[in-house]
């Protein structure tokens with residue numbers, strides 16, 4: 001399976017990164033070795049001094065598809081979860097400076113913790129899903145899919161022009177504003193609406 005992540009999909013986050021708001025989806029990949037499941041801890045890597053949390057809704061692809069039309073895209077995902085797109089911001093800044101690829105900053109081991117998935121039918125409307133992240137009990141990021149620059153359907157359709165989507169692939173759909181550093185000993189808890197679906201520690 002593969003993990004596809006959308007960058008800058010919430011305008012307020014693009015602003016806080018001093019990045020332009022994109023006119024078409026920006027995406028990058030993480031390998032399966034980035035996954036952390038079952039609320040296992042994240043081990044702070046020694047190559048970075050600035051790991052940031054980016055809480056994101058995650059789509060699970062339920063069947064193979066290529067060149068998926070926007071109007072059929074919703075049929076390729078039944079389950080939605082929440083995850084963290086951990087980013088080594090110090091390394092990312094260096095990569096950006098030199099115009100180099102981001103993988104070292106984005107795709108390292110453990111950079112994609114994911115929580116439990118829930119059936120889409122449990123949520124009222126895809127374009128009005130509230131989610132948030134707490135750090136040691138305090139809310140640090142809050143988002144709602146009504147602020148998405150590119151909807152879930154648009155993102156699925158767009159990605160599938162370039163990559164065949166396969167069953168089990170995951171799409172991280174972008175982070176709202178409020179990204180920030182984590183430290184050893186921190187506890188991160190992520191919620192869709194009021195349901196806690198992810199809860200783990202930084203070690």
Ligand code: ZN
Pocket residue numbers: 005006007054056085172174175
């Ligand atoms: Zn992200």
